[in-house]
Amino acid sequence: MTIQQIAPLYTAVATAENGRDGRVSTDDGKLDVVVNPPKEMGGSGAGTNPEQLFAAGYSACFQGALGVVARREKADISGSTVTAKVSIGKTDGGGFGLAVELTASIPNVDAATAQDLLEKAHQVCPYSNATRGNIKVELSVV
Known part of the structure; x- marks a missing residue:
C-alpha cells in the first residue's frame, strides 16, 4: 500500500497527560478536556x-x-x-x-x-x- 502524501494546510496539536485517564488539551487552548475510560471499559465515565x-x-x-x-x-x-x-x-x-x-x-x-x-x-x-x-x-x- 502506498502512503498518502500531503502538502499540509493546517496542523492541529494536542497533548495528552495520563493517557485515557487524564487530560487532553490543544496548544491554542480551544480544547481542554478531562478524559476517562467509559464505565463499559471499567472506568469512571466522568470525562469524555x-x-x-x-x-x-x-x-x-x-x-x-x-x-x-x-x-x-x-x-x-x-x-x-x-x-x-x-x-x-x-x-x-x-x-x-x-x-x-x-x-x-x-x-x-x-x-x-x-x-x-x-x-x-x-x-x-x-x-x-x-x-x-x-x-x-x-x-x-x-
Whole structure:
C-alpha cells in the first residue's frame, strides 16, 4: 500500500497527560478536556474519551466532505446531519481496534441520491482516507 502524501494546510496539536485517564488539551487552548475510560471499559465515565473525540471529529469532517460533494453534484443537503458511532474492541492479535458507523440524514434528497452522496463523500473525507483499509467503516442513510 502506498502512503498518502500531503502538502499540509493546517496542523492541529494536542497533548495528552495520563493517557485515557487524564487530560487532553490543544496548544491554542480551544480544547481542554478531562478524559476517562467509559464505565463499559471499567472506568469512571466522568470525562469524555478518545472514541467520543474521534466520533466528533469524524462526523464533522464527513459532514464537510458531504458539503463538498453536494456542491459538485448540485444537491440540496440543507438540514442534513452526520452521526458517527465509534466502537472500540479487542482484536484477534490481542490489541485493540476501532470500527465506525456513519449515518446521515439528508432530508431534501431521495434515498438513492443520499447513498450516492455518502459514497462520494467517503472518497473525499480525510478521516475516511486515513482509515480506509485499516478499520471497518459502514455508511448508511436514515
